[in-house]
Amino acid sequence: MQKRMSLKDILIANAVPITFFILTFLAVLVAKIPILFLLSEIVRRLSRNTFLVLALIIPVVAGLGLNFAIVLGAMAAQAALFFVVDWGITGLKGILLAMVISSVISIFLGWIVGKTLNRAKGREMITSMILGFFANGVYQLIFLFFVGSLIPFRKTDFLLPQGVGLRNTVDLFGIVDGALNDLLTVNIGFITIYIVPLLFVVGLCIFLTFLLKTKLGQDFKAVGQDMHIARTAGIDVDKTRIIAVIFSTVFASIGQVIYLQDIGTINTYNSHEQIGLFSIAALLVGGASVKKANIWNAILGVILFHALFVVAPSAGNRLFGQPQIGEFFREFIAYAVIAFALAMHGWRSRKGK
Structure with a gap:
């Protein structure tokens, strides 16, 4: 018979989302932002950011923890979009081509990350973070020094004055800007709902639900619970972990394409840097942990985390x-959420033992 959880246990288990809900509620009261504007922004961010947060679920289920290396998928997406811009492929064709190219690159990058994390068992999160920093250096080397010299780029207006290296900003307007958003929209009062990006999110939710019920999904769960027992049961642990990372990296690349077509511009050297941090923070805000995450954690986390993002500047200005204090507060709260969630996980693990 399963033991019923007390109110204290429920509060402790949901300490992060409860704390963040209170913080967000207080910030909304201080900021005095119109509710319709806030709802409009949250709906838009649900369609823009949720795919990226969902990309983190499979590695958590497979025991790899929070995959900071999804930034490699974001870099692959940006690289694909740069070449789509250079080739002049516009609209939906450009978006779909960028998704295909970035997915192919991400399969290779995910394989490399998976192989590396298999050599760092027990230290996957810090290793994935360092891999993200290393990959960022390689990315900047390629697009700052190789593009325009070793790698041909026909759109010279996107290059730096010396003809080598991409400019700090690449504008997607008139190329793939809003290509998914504009396919189908529904207006409810002042709230605009972009249907197609939300369909991508729903599609990924259905895929994850189906995947975790398959033999491969059960292998993910078994490896996540105990690698030794999974290996004894005949599961190829290392291969399963690599597949989990590949899925995560590919989903992150597609999610970054969805995100950037909504934004409309690519900050060449910075757009990808905070993707891992903010996506992980959003997942944790939704009640996930290092060892447990699901679709509802991702959706709730995006709502709460980005609601605070919307109201933080206004709250900072009023207080x-x-x-600008609100802008600083955004980054502070992202790091604080991750630290708090990891501290709670460590405390619960020691209490369990």
């Missing part, structure tokens, strides 16, 4: 007369 201190400086909207």
Whole structure:
């Protein structure tokens, strides 16, 4: 017979989302932002950011923890979009081609990350973070020094004045800007709902639900619970972990394409840097942990985390007369959420033992 959880146990288990809900509620009261505007922004961010957060679920289920290396998928997406822009392929064709190219690159990158994490069992999160930093250096080397010299790029207006290296900003307007958003929209009062990006999110939710019920999904769960027992049961643990990372990296690349077509511009050297941090923070805000995550954690996390993102500048301006404080608060809260969630996980693990 399963033991019923007490109110104290429920509060402890959901400490992160409860704390964040209270913080967000107080910030909304202070900011005094119109509710319709806030709802409009949350709906838009659900269609823009949820795919990226969902990309983190499979590695958590497979015991790899929080995969900071999804930034490699984001880099692959940006690289694909740069070449789509250079080739002049516009609209939906450009978006779909970028997704295909970035997915192919991400399969290779995910395989490399998976192989590396298999050599760092027990230290996957810090290893994936360092891999993200290393990959960022390689990315900047390629697009700052190789593009325009070793790698031909016909659109010279996107290159730096010396003809080598991409400019800090690549504009997607008139090429693939809003290519998914504009396919089908529904307006409810002041709220605009972009149907196609939301369909991508729903499609990924259905795929994850189906995948975790298959033999491969059961292998993910078995490896995540105990690698030794999984290996004894005949599961190829290393291969299963690599597949989990590949799935995550590919989903992150597609999610970054969806994100950037909504934004409309690519900050060449910075757009990908905070993707891992903010996506992980959103997942943790939704009640996930290092060892447990599901679709509802991702959706709830995006709502709460990005609601605070929307109101933080206005709250900072009303409290201190400086909207920039709200901008600093965004990054501070992202790191604080991750630290708090990891501390709670460590405390619960020691209590369990």
